[in-house]
Amino acid sequence: MHPDIHLALHRARADELRAEAGVRPAARNRHALRTRLGWTLVEVGLRLAIRPGTAAAAH
Numbered sequence: 001m002h003p004d005i006h007l008a009l010h011r012a013r014a015d016e017l018r019a020e021a022g023v024r025p026a027a028r029n030r031h032a033l034r035t036r037l038g039w040t041l042v043e044v045g046l047r048l049a050i051r052p053g054t055a056a057a058a059h
Helices: 003-021 025-050
Strands: none
Touching: none
16 A cells, blocks of 8 residues: 555544544644644754763763
């Protein structure tokens, strides 16, 4: 199966499940924002941890 088709099917099923659970669109947007913020913080933390000369790299 082509990856684009798989992704489209996944999104359609996820929308069906959200509708069934009664999740409002605003709640989904907050969740998406929180997820993006969390991954951004992880990325920043990893960059700080591997930067030469930091305390984490000196140990």
